[in-house]
Amino acid sequence: xxxxxxxxxxxxxxxxxxxxxxxxxxxxxxxxxxxxxxxxxxxxxxxxxxxxxxxxxxxxxxxxxxxxxxxxxxxxxxxxxxxxxxxxxxxxxxxxxxxxxxxxxxxxxxxxxxxxxxxxxxxxxxxxxxxxxxxxxxxxxxxxxxxxxxxxxxxxxxxxxxxxxxxxxxxxxxxxxxxxxxxxxxxxxxxxxxxxxxxxxxxxxxxxxxxxxxxxxxxxxxxxxxxxxxxxxxxxxxxxxxxxxxxxxxxxxxxxxxxxxxxxxxxxxxxxx
Numbered sequence: 001x002x003x004x005x006x007x008x009x010x011x012x013x014x015x016x017x018x019x020x021x022x023x024x025x026x027x028x029x030x031x032x033x034x035x036x037x038x039x040x041x042x043x044x045x046x047x048x049x050x051x052x053x054x055x056x057x058x059x060x061x062x063x064x065x066x067x068x069x070x071x072x073x074x075x076x077x078x079x080x081x082x083x084x085x086x087x088x089x090x091x092x093x094x095x096x097x098x099x100x101x102x103x104x105x106x107x108x109x110x111x112x113x114x115x116x117x118x119x120x121x122x123x124x125x126x127x128x129x130x131x132x133x134x135x136x137x138x139x140x141x142x143x144x145x146x147x148x149x150x151x152x153x154x155x156x157x158x159x160x161x162x163x164x165x166x167x168x169x170x171x172x173x174x175x176x177x178x179x180x181x182x183x184x185x186x187x188x189x190x191x192x193x194x195x196x197x198x199x200x201x202x203x204x205x206x207x208x209x210x211x212x213x214x215x216x217x218x219x220x221x222x223x224x225x226x227x228x229x230x231x232x233x234x235x236x237x238x239x240x241x242x243x244x245x246x247x248x249x250x251x252x253x254x255x256x257x258x259x260x261x262x263x264x265x266x267x268x269x270x271x272x273x
Contacts, residue, residue, distance in 0.1 A: 009154040013129060016087045017122060019156075020183050023085065026176035038173040046178035047224070050185060053080030055226045055253050056261070058089050062145070063096045066239035067263035071144070078148040083159045083175065084182040088149040090139045094131040095124075100236055103211035104194055112191040113212075120187035185223060192216070193229040206245045207234035217248035225251035239265050 030038075057077025060066045078089055086092060095109050102108050109128040112119040140146050148155060163170040192198050193214045203214035207230055219227040226232075228241035228249060235243065240254035257263045 009151050010149060011088050011091060011152040013087075013091075013124070013126070015153070016085065016091075019085050020122065020179075023176050023180040023183060026172050026180060030172050030177050033169060033172070038169065041170070042173045042177045042181070045174045046181045049080050049084035049178055049182050050222075050226075051224050051253060051256065052076055053078075053082075053084050054086065054182065054186075055224055056257055057081055058086075058092050059096070059226070060239060060253070060257070061263075062089050063093050064236055065266065066237060067257055067261075067265045069261055069263045073261050073263075074144050078144050079155070082148050082152060082155045083179065085156065085179040086182060086186060088152050089145050090136070090149045093139060093145075094135060095129070097135065098128070098131060099190075100233075103209075103213065103233060105211075110190045110194075112195045116191055116195060116197065120184075120191040122183075122186065122190075188216075188219065189223070189226060189229065193227065205230045206243065206249075207231060209233045215248070220250070220252070225253045237266075239263075 030042075057074075058081045061069065061074075061077060081089055081092070087095075099108050099110060104111050104113075107128060109124045110119050110122075115123075118124075140149070160171055160175055163174055193203065193216055194212050195214075196212065198214045198216055201216070202218060203216050205214055209230060211233055213230040213233040215230045216227045225241045228243075228251065231241045231243045231245075231249065232238075239257060240251045242249040242251040242254065258265075
């Protein structure tokens with residue numbers, strides 16, 4: 001019985017896509033009940049999902065292992081990433097590792113050209129969504145990653161239920177709309193800043209890399225440093241996207257890691273940064 005339940009609550013690409021498409025329905029009640037306090041709630045929850053869940057947690061910690069931290073923060077990362085409906089930390093890690101192994105090449109799962117909009121919405125070439133069994137088994141040994149992967153939809157359902165008990169309107173503004181924002185921010189980070197199209201709206205390259213990665217500094221209030229994508233691809237193992245190119249390289253999430261999470265950086269020079 002328990003194993004059958006895990007089968008239902010474990011994510012796959014089609015299940016996650018279905019939820020993400022359904023999130024768009026929340027736009028209608030969100031506009032109808034609109035109030036600045038509710039939109040402020042949405043922005044704060046989004047920053048938690050994107051900052052702790054995606055940018056710091058899954059991207060800089062689970063994928064690139066740029067710093068070390070304790071189990072409490074690993075749970076925080078995994079929780080906020082899970083409720084963002086982006087997929088499990090294991091699924092994201094597998095895709096992102098493959099992306100970096102051949103960034104914008106023929107084996108990149110989310111190469112944006114020539115199918116830019118399909119990439120934006122996460123409709124990847126499923127032939128490329130095959131990953132090494134050894135990497136998957138290694139990730140499944142992590143108890144937090146394994147738990148949030150096997151009980152992925154159950155965690156989301158529990159969060160939504162708690163919001164509904166507190167106030168049903170929070171289901172819209174503290175889950176659906178923030179998760180929808182994260183969905184489209186992912187589109188920016190996997191498609192837009194990997195396409196020459198971004199040059200038309202201020203995209204630029206500070207570093208010479210073998211891919212088509214760009215920076216887009218003015219998205220910083222939304223993406224909190226993750227918009228410095230060309231910088232990241234120049235040095236994926238760095239805990240900061242700031243490579244010293246001036247004020248546009250300011251990386252807020254690095255200081256969250258250093259002063260709030262108090263992570264220990266693998267590169268010793270950053271511990272006194």
